[in-house]
Structure formats: structure tokens, C-alpha cells
Amino acid sequence: MRNGVAQQSHAIYPGSFDPPTNGHLDVIARAAAIFPVVTVAVVVNPQKREPLFTLDEREEMLLRCTGLHPNVRVDHFRGLLADYVTSIDAHVIVKGLRVVSDFENEMAFAHMNRSLSNVDTMFLMSDSSYSFVSSSLIKEVFLQGGDISKYVPDVVLEYMQQKRLAQVRK
Ligand code: PNS
Numbered sequence: 001m002r003n004g005v006a007q008q009s010h011a012i013y014p015g016s017f018d019p020p021t022n023g024h025l026d027v028i029a030r031a032a033a034i035f036p037v038v039t040v041a042v043v044v045n046p047q048k049r050e051p052l053f054t055l056d057e058r059e060e061m062l063l064r065c066t067g068l069h070p071n072v073r074v075d076h077f078r079g080l081l082a083d084y085v086t087s088i089d090a091h092v093i094v095k096g097l098r099v100v101s102d103f104e105n106e107m108a109f110a111h112m113n114r115s116l117s118n119v120d121t122m123f124l125m126s127d128s129s130y131s132f133v134s135s136s137l138i139k140e141v142f143l144q145g146g147d148i149s150k151y152v153p154d155v156v157l158e159y160m161q162q163k164r165l166a167q168v169r170k
Helices: 022-034 055-065 081-087 098-116 135-143 154-169
Strands: 008-014 036-041 071-078 092-097 120-125
Touching: 008 022, 008 081, 022 036, 022 092, 022 120, 036 055, 036 081, 055 071, 055 154, 081 098, 092 098, 098 120, 135 154
Parallel strands: 008 036, 008 092, 036 071, 092 120
Antiparallel strands: none
């Protein structure tokens, strides 16, 4: 974006990233092309369920996958996203949209975050080829023996394979 607003903005792209997918990377690349600084922020305790990957593993995978973007950094946060965004003086939250139902959920989050911290949320549509790709589906397919290599970066595939080996050895 060539206007002054985006050039001054530090964007936060929050998520569980358990694990990061090609859809996440697509949104990160789009955000990195718009905003001067993008922080990919891993939530410490995802609300949905016990994560497959530890916080350190999720951050390591993201660092290795986003290394090509000099303006992307990786961080983590606990508690409310609105408080984290304020604490690091960021200007905007970025969220990815795949399908219309994503928007229905995200709209309430965006209003709540703006109400709590006066920070706006901008939505970026991931490529349509990722419209059905989610971390939870990737985990389910992988843990049932399916091929997920099309949907995650090679680094993530390696971490997934190591995780499966570790589980088999238990
Ligand atoms: O990748 P996810 O699991 O869809 O990411 C969800 C996330 C981390 C963005 C959301 O759960 C979140 O913001 N959690 C922090 C707690 C919080 O602020 N909750 C109120 C949201 S309005």
C-alpha cells in the first residue's frame, strides 16, 4: 500500500499456529507487503484445546517459515489480545479470512478488540486455494496417516513427523 497510513503501521497477526499452515504463510506474506512491520503473535494458551505443539515449537516453526520477510517478527502473548496490542504500541490487528463463516466469527472479535483497545482489525483474504486449510484439519488428517505436504511448509512437515515419532515412542 502506498499511502501514509499503512506505512506508519505496525500490524499484529495473532493466532494459535498449531501448526502454521500455508494459508497462514499466505496471509503473512500479504501483510508483509502492506505494513512496514508485522508481528506474528502466538497465543500462549489457545482456548480451543491443548495444543499439539509447545509455544517454543510454534514460535520456532514460524521463525523458520517467515525468514524471507525482513519486516516480520515472531512474538507471543498471554491474556487479552487487546492488552498485548496496546502494550507493544501496535496499530492494527490483521486476520485472515477464508470463507464467509470466518467473517461472522471475526466480526465480533474485531468489535470487541476495538471496544477494548481502540485498535482496528483489517482482514486479508488468503488465496482461495487455502479456503479449506486449517490447523485443526491438518492435524486430524496427519494423525490419521494422510498426506498433508501440500498444505504446510516443509519445516512444519518435519516438526509434525518428529511429533508423531515422539508419540509412537511413548
Ligand atoms: O488461530 P486462532 O486459534 O483462530 O487464533 C485465535 C486468537 C488467538 C486470535 C484469539 O483466540 C485471541 O485473540 N485470543 C486471545 C484472548 C482474547 O483476547 N480473547 C478475546 C478476543 S475478542
